[in-house]
Amino acid sequence: MQRFLILILLFMTLFEAQCQTIPSTEVAQQAFKQHSTYKEPAIQNRRFKHQDIVPLLEKLKQHPLFEVEVVGKSVEERDLYLVKAGTGEIKVMLWSQMHGDESTATMALFDLFNFLQQSDQLDPVRQQILQNLTLYIVPMLNPDGAEQFKRRNALQLDLNRDALRLQSPEAQLLKSLRDSLNPEFGFNLHDQSRHYTVGTTSKPATISFLAPAFDHAQTVNTVRDRAMRTIVGMNEALQQLIPGQVAKYSDEHEPRAFGDNIQKWGTSVILIESGGYQDDPEKQLIRQLNFASIVSALHLIAENGYTNYALEDYYRIPENERYLYDVVVRNVRYEDNNMNILLDFGIIRDEVPSPNDKGFYHRSSVQEIGDMSVFYGYEDIDGKGLTLVPGKVYSKPFKSIAALTPERTRELLLDGYTTVRVEKLSSANITPSDLPLNVTALNSKINHTLRLEGGANFVLKGADGKVKYAIVNGFVYNLQGDKPALFHGLVL
Numbered sequence: 001m002q003r004f005l006i007l008i009l010l011f012m013t014l015f016e017a018q019c020q021t022i023p024s025t026e027v028a029q030q031a032f033k034q035h036s037t038y039k040e041p042a043i044q045n046r047r048f049k050h051q052d053i054v055p056l057l058e059k060l061k062q063h064p065l066f067e068v069e070v071v072g073k074s075v076e077e078r079d080l081y082l083v084k085a086g087t088g089e090i091k092v093m094l095w096s097q098m099h100g101d102e103s104t105a106t107m108a109l110f111d112l113f114n115f116l117q118q119s120d121q122l123d124p125v126r127q128q129i130l131q132n133l134t135l136y137i138v139p140m141l142n143p144d145g146a147e148q149f150k151r152r153n154a155l156q157l158d159l160n161r162d163a164l165r166l167q168s169p170e171a172q173l174l175k176s177l178r179d180s181l182n183p184e185f186g187f188n189l190h191d192q193s194r195h196y197t198v199g200t201t202s203k204p205a206t207i208s209f210l211a212p213a214f215d216h217a218q219t220v221n222t223v224r225d226r227a228m229r230t231i232v233g234m235n236e237a238l239q240q241l242i243p244g245q246v247a248k249y250s251d252e253h254e255p256r257a258f259g260d261n262i263q264k265w266g267t268s269v270i271l272i273e274s275g276g277y278q279d280d281p282e283k284q285l286i287r288q289l290n291f292a293s294i295v296s297a298l299h300l301i302a303e304n305g306y307t308n309y310a311l312e313d314y315y316r317i318p319e320n321e322r323y324l325y326d327v328v329v330r331n332v333r334y335e336d337n338n339m340n341i342l343l344d345f346g347i348i349r350d351e352v353p354s355p356n357d358k359g360f361y362h363r364s365s366v367q368e369i370g371d372m373s374v375f376y377g378y379e380d381i382d383g384k385g386l387t388l389v390p391g392k393v394y395s396k397p398f399k400s401i402a403a404l405t406p407e408r409t410r411e412l413l414l415d416g417y418t419t420v421r422v423e424k425l426s427s428a429n430i431t432p433s434d435l436p437l438n439v440t441a442l443n444s445k446i447n448h449t450l451r452l453e454g455g456a457n458f459v460l461k462g463a464d465g466k467v468k469y470a471i472v473n474g475f476v477y478n479l480q481g482d483k484p485a486l487f488h489g490l491v492l
């Protein structure tokens with residue numbers, strides 16, 4: 001009888017402990033809310049390099065919670081690090097930035113290292129993660145690519161197409177870690193285009209997930225099943241933070257990719273793709289979401305919480321589509337070949353790294369012309385009643401850019417000019433991000449006519465002939481307002 005009572009007591013205690021666990025949605029909320037207390041201050045923008053993270057990793061070595069080891073070298077002989085934390089039975093491996101220009105998750109991983117060291121109301125979650133899991137983390141798998149903020153490694157190979165041939169030392173390392181550790185779960189951390197949308201909606205796919213298929217039939221075995229259910233839980237948690245902004249990456253099987261193969265080799269792989277978010281050019285909010293998402297996933301795995309989610313909900317997550325442009329201008333009239341037509345046009349802004357710092361500027365182009373009623377713009381302008389006119393080049397040269405005061409710039413734009421000539425342009429040390437207008441040399445030939453792949457330098461005129469909007473290098477200035485921000489010109 002006494003034994004029976006003890007058993008009942010034990011059961012009640014266990015039951016209580018179960019009830020005390022924080023739901024994963026709540027974990028994600030809290031991790032998101034408190035992110036600033038974990039955010040690694042040494043990394044503030046996306047173009048950090050290997051030399052920026054090495055001191056952080058070396059410092060981590062001093063902390064008893066972590067084992068930090070150099071486990072390989074890149075083609076250009078940069079050290080590849082493995083960080084181990086936790087003592088649990090379930091092994092989870094996370095690797096980021098196998099594409100050198102996809103750094104959002106690397107930032108989130110350094111925030112995770114800080115999170116694991118701290119103490120606050122998330123202690124139960126932290127303890128559960130460290131007790132039930134052993135984490136193996138490779139931040140920045142492709143440091144040579146990161147050095148130039150390029151996708152490929154120094155051999156010009158895409159590491160994510162090198163999972164079978166294994167010609168890159170970075171790919172060899174990932175494969176050998178996978179095989180020697182044989183983790184139950186793997187997190188494959190990437191960035192995707194900010195122009196991806198959640199299905200055909202106007203919402204950017206800020207985070208996309210995938211449990212990669214290990215064959216063309218997209219078979220679901222127990223390995224893939226676990227990844228899919230975990231994703232359903234992560235999606236539920238993220239939906240509270242960014243409703244309608246989570247999608248599923250195309251699950252077509254890619255035989256040469258790591259995610260697909262690691263799934264095949266027996267590790268449940270979760271792909272996280274960081275996409276775009278309105279007004280977050282350095283992806284710091286997406287970093288925060290990434291962090292919250294990873295913490296909620298680790299929590300789910302640590303308590304087997306993913307088993308509570310239904311497989312069919314994985315298929316309900318909308319797929320990535322590509323319906324977003326940076327700017328869409330709609331319903332403008334345009335004169336071409338002696339015809340007056342109604343059209344929309346879409347602008348894409350490509351990033352160009354700044355020469356002197358870790359920032360970037362934009363070089364924009366027109367990427368669609370015509371009926372764009374199914375597409376959306378991060379900036380979406382109805383130009384009904386307006387006529388599109390190519391921007392003009394002001395012929396009288398300016399001595400220096402300093403003469404382009406905000407007042408003068410506004411006058412020029414109102415007169416239809418988007419580009420000015422500047423004397424001695426070649427000797428001037430110009431940072432494009434400081435330019436209110438496009439500037440060009442005295443003898444250059446410039447044509448701002450609307451054309452596909454061409455630059456986006458126009459004015460939009462009202463029926464009264466007055467310029468209402470100017471577009472300089474793909475940035476729209478509303479000239480009906482007071483003082484538009486005018487710093488996106490290019491050197492042409």
Ligand SMILES: [Zn+2]
Nearest residue numbers: 099102190191
């Ligand atoms: Zn990638």
